[in-house]
Every structure is written in C-alpha cells, then in structure tokens.
Amino acid sequence: MGEFRMPTLGADMVAGTLTEWYKHPGDVVNRGDIIAAVDTDKGSIDVEVFEDGVLERVVVEEGQKVPVGTLLAVIGSGAGAPAPAAAPSPPAAAAQVPPPTPPSAAAPAAPSPSAAPTAAPLPPAHGVRASPLARRLAADLRVDLTGITGSGPGGAIVKEDVEAAAARGGGDRSARMRRAIAAAMAKSNREIPHFYLATTIDLGAASAWLAQWNAAHPPAERLLPAVLLLKATALALLEFPELNARWEQESLQPAAEVHIGMVTSLRGGGLVIPAVHQVNRRTLPELMREVRELVQRARSGTLRSSDLTDGTVTVTSLGDRGADAVFGVIYPPQTALIGFGTPAERPWVVAGQVVPRQVVTASLAADHRASDGHRGGMFLATIARLLQQPEGL
Template sequence: MGVFRMPSLGSDMEGGKLVEWLVAPGDTVTRGDVIAVVETQKGAIEIECFEEGTVRELQADLDQDLPVGAPMALILAAGEQDAAPTPEPPATPAKTPEPAFAKPVAVVAPTAAPPSGRTAASPAARVRAGELSVDLATLEGSGPGGAVLLADVEGASAPKHDKPAKRLGQMDEMRKAIAAAMTRSKQTIPHYYLSETIDVQPALDWLAARNEGAAPDKRILLGALMVRAAVLAAMKVKVMNGHFIDGAFHAADGVNAGVAVALRGGGLVAPALIGADRMSLDETMAGMRDLVSRARAGRLRSSEMTEGTITISSLGETGAEAMTGVIFPPQVALVGIGAPHVRPWIVDGAVAARTVVTMTLSADHRASDGRQAARFINDFETRIASPETL
C-alpha cells in the first residue's frame, strides 16, 4: 500500500491548500492521472499521481493546508489486499528531490465538462464563491468555454473601485514567488554567459516557403525552430541538460524543454515540453501551442512544472535585441532569444540586409565551462542555418 504525499511544486514551495479531489475511494488510478487540485502562492495546480493502483482512502480534507510531504491518500497496488494500514510513527517528512522552478500564476480551469445544470468553473473559483456566498450561475465566466475563474468571482464580489487594488494584490503575490526563486538562483548558482548573433534569414525564407498555403494552425513559427534547435543541441552537449542536486550534476536521459510563456495581464510561467527530444518539428510546434493555450487558461500539470531539464525564453517578434536569463534551479542552463532585427550583414563578401537574432546562453559553472557552452551555441547556430534538418 502506497502513501501519496503532497509533492513539491517548486524550489521555494513549502505547502499548499487542497481545493478539489478529482478521485474517490475505489477509483483506479495510473501514473500521470490528475487526482487533485492544490492552491499555492503561485496558483492552483493539477496534481498528478506517481503510481498505479486503487484509491483506498483520502487522508486530506478540502481547504486543508498541507506541507510538502504530508500524506494525502492511500493507494493499493494492483493485486494488493485491502487491509488496514499500519500507523506510521510521526516523523518529519523526508526531503523530496528539488524540482525545477516554475512560476504558475493562473488558476486551473475545469478539465471536463460539468454535470448538466452545473456552472463550469475552476476549482479555486468554486472555493472562493462559497466563501463569499456568490452564486456562480449569475457570473459571466472569462475562462475557456465561458468557465468562471477566480478573478471573475472576486471581481463580482468587490466594489468597482476595489478591482484594481485586488488585481494588484494578486500580481504582488506572483512577483513574490518569482523574486524568491530568482534570488535563490542568483545566490546559489554561479552563472556565466555567452552570446552569439545569428543570421536567421535562411530560416525565415524556409519558413515562408513551408507555410505558404498552410492553414494557420499548421504553420511553423520561428520560435519552434529555436526550441527544436536548442533541444538537439542539448542532446549533443549533455552538460547543458539536466539538474544539479545534492552537490552533483545529473545529466537527463531525454530533453524536457521548458518554454517561457507570457501570461495575459502580466506574469510568466515556464512549463516543460515533456519528451521534446522525441518530437518532430511539427510536433514541437503543436506542443508549444498546447502549452501556451493551457498556461493562459491555468491548466498546467505538476509534471510540466517540475520536470524541465533546460529552458528556452524568447522575446518573440518584437522587443529588445538580446536578453540574459536567470537559470531555473535545479536546471543548469537557459537559452535566451532576443527579438529579430534587420542589420547589415556580410554575405558572400558583400554587405546585405539580413534578419539576425542574438542568442544568449546562461549556464551553471558547476556543471559546465565556457568551451562546452561554445559548443552548444555552435551546434544551435548550425541547425538554425539548415532548418530543413530540424
């Protein structure tokens, strides 16, 4: 019989509040199933199960504050007899391996259609509506499919002149979470940085030809090329891909590419594209669209927040020429991509107008050095120059 415990959802997370159970005693669960929703300082997060079996007992109550490591449920393994568990002696919860940092800030939207007659709403919104005695059926939801979100409930219950202050308070909490993790990163990780300006005109020309006549949802964007090139470079230069835990670097077997996503209304989250090394370019683009959509709807999973092995952060189509990022612990590298700019460039011995992008690699000196970082950048640039090979 296994005890499912409150997982750590960030390097600075100490606990969270249980706001919804998505399973009941007797339900069968498999690894990766979403079984609960927990609200933390960073937002409401879908918690995934780590094992297979049958739920015997739910040991945590709704609205209960649970520290990391606290028991949440008992799960019987396949074929295991249902017997009363032996009480465990009280002990300090064991320290769980430190996960990759992520900054989820949006509330979780419903993952399935609500029963007939029941208003679609996120778990956090239901809890808050109960606290404020707000009838969800009277609200106009701003979430996917018209689902009522936490902000809709609080906006309806607060006087009109209080709305900006309430929104500012939510943003303040998000900024606290970001600041805590980034401060820890800069204090504990010996960062070093290498930059290179790359001619992306061949990639843009290839994309224009490839996307001609394609439906909007089938087009490939430059960002997908960048993510795919970073993933392939990470596979070749393995010291850039993994975690630094307990005083040692642990190279990852595959690449879970964290993709920085700007949230509407402010904030940033970097969920991981799980198994990015096994994806084609088209699959990478589809995966990025899915991550962006679910990140902005508040439907990220715990694995996407904690299992990233390297992160790619891009300024998009407009903005500054370069960015120098802060590594998400316990990862050891972050690829920062500046916005494309047209610059004079030497092509075949002549000056020509070309679109270029500045790429900056932030790396952890405990896991790598400048020569290895230069190899990563060189491999990245080579792949961008031949987009048809991605």
C-alpha cells in the same frame, strides 16, 4: 502501498492548497490520471498520480493548504476496504505556511510524488470552508481563499465574500506570484555561479524555409520561429549534456531526456515554465501543436503537474516584440537557461557583401559548476550551425 504527496510544482513553490479531489476513496486510479487540483501562487494545477491502484484514504481535505511533500492520500492495491475521508475541518482560518522561500536547490523538482522532498510538517493547517460557487469564483478572480473570513453559515466563504475580497485587491495572486518568483530567482542568483555568453545567429536560411512552409500550409498548420529555435536547442543539448542536467548534492546529474521548460508570460503579469517533452524527438509540426496547447493551458489555468515538474533546461524567447537579447536567471536545480532575443533584420556580411539578413541573438546563462565558457561557446555555435539547415530539424 503508495503515498500521494503534495508535489513540488517549481523551484518557487513551498506549499499548495488542495482545492478539489477528482477521485474518492475506493476509486481505481491509473498512472497518469489526474486525481486532484492544487492551487499555487501560479494558478490552479491538475495533479497526476504516478502509480496504478486504488485510492484508499484521503489525508488532506479540500481547502487545506499544506507544505510541499505532505501526504495527501494513500494509494493501495485495493485489497483493503477504503477508509473514510478525514472528518471535516473547522471553518476558515488562515492556513499557516512558511514565508515564500523556495526549497533548497538540492531538493528535486519531483518527477513523481514519491520522489517529492519531505518538508518538515507544519502545525496542522485548518481547512477553508467555502461554497463550490465561491471556489470557482475565487479561481476565476485569482483570489486566495485562505485570506478571507467567511460570512456564510458556520463561517463558510460564500460568493459575496470572494467578490468583496477581489474588489479590495486582497489575496491578489499576481502579487503572490511576484513574491514567489522573486524568492526563487534571488536564491538562484545567490547560490548558482552564473556565467553568460551570447552570439548573433544568421536566420536567413531558417526564415526562408519557414516562409516557404507557412505559404504552403493553412493557418492552423503554420509554424512560429520559436519552434525551430526550440528544436535546434534540443539537438544541440544532446552534444552538451552538462547543460541539460541538474546540479544536486554537489554533483552533476545529466537528464535522460530533453524536456525544455518554456518561459510563458501570463496575461496580467507573471510567468510559468511548463515543459515541452522530448523536444529532440518531435517533428516541428508536433512541437508547434504541443507549444500551442501548453501556452493555452498555462493561460487558462489548466496546467498539469507534469507540465511543471519535468523541465530539464529552460528556454526563454522574447518573440517578435521584445528586446535584442535576454540574459536569464537559471531555474534551480537546472544548469542552464538559453535565451533568444527578438529576430531583426540587420546588415550582415555574406561572401564579402553586406546584405540585409534576419538575425537573432542567442544567449546562454550557465552554471559554472557544471560547465565553462569554452563549452558554452561551442554549444551556442552548434545551435547556430543547426539553424543553417532548417530542413534537418
């Protein structure tokens, strides 16, 4: 028998609202199926199941806000008859959740629900009764249903209640997101002994290769510079496993794969860090497609739980309209964050001659418990070396 629990969808998540069950008692589920939607401070996330079986019993009803690790449903072999869903909860009352402090750095950002940390149970959270239309509207307007008093039958939240809350600015998700980010980043800075390094990388060869590629391909198949930076970073990480790892229980735990969490800004403010999987194994066109899809999912609020739980390292790239350099805050329990500033044309010395060259400032924020400056410097130099031979990426 398996337990399907509220997953940790990032170091800054302490609770989530189960907004919809896509599967119901008696339904067959397969590993990787999306079976529920969870609303977090960072948006609505589709949650996958990590085992095969039959959804035997739903424990948490739609509308309930529960802490990370709470049992949501029971997955069985299908031998027993499905149990009925829990009885309807009483009408709207604000769910009781702890203040937005992130889970301990030692708590894994669970790769699977079964590995999710088990938070101490809270007093029973009351479900939120809302019409389907109100739920959809709340998702569209980024309004938190748990903060609204319903005016419909039995106290149910109706469309007009959501519109009024949106007009008041109450339950604003962007404010909650900022608080969640603040809590996680403050904890990271408080607990992780960061050190920072930076180097300027000559992008002449990479830019020339990219221009040639893009000139030969239709718009839909063109590449962004960020894709080359991601691939070079992933290949370099293979030589520096301490930077592609977690620091947990006072020890370094290198990751088996390179899944790069890509800092993605959201329209209207805030950010999420969905993971690009197995970056070192992908071709550049494959990476471009995945990055494009991830950004689209992040900005349309359709990320999946595995997008947010699998990152083994983080990369932030300022793109073409940012600052020269970025020095990031490590996303716990990871051990490194790599930053790329905005590429720019600068004077560069080649064979004794000053020539204009496209360059980028690459930075490393690393956990000093896991690595040191010497290794960090070699890591950045490896990225620089790989970018001089873009055809090999």
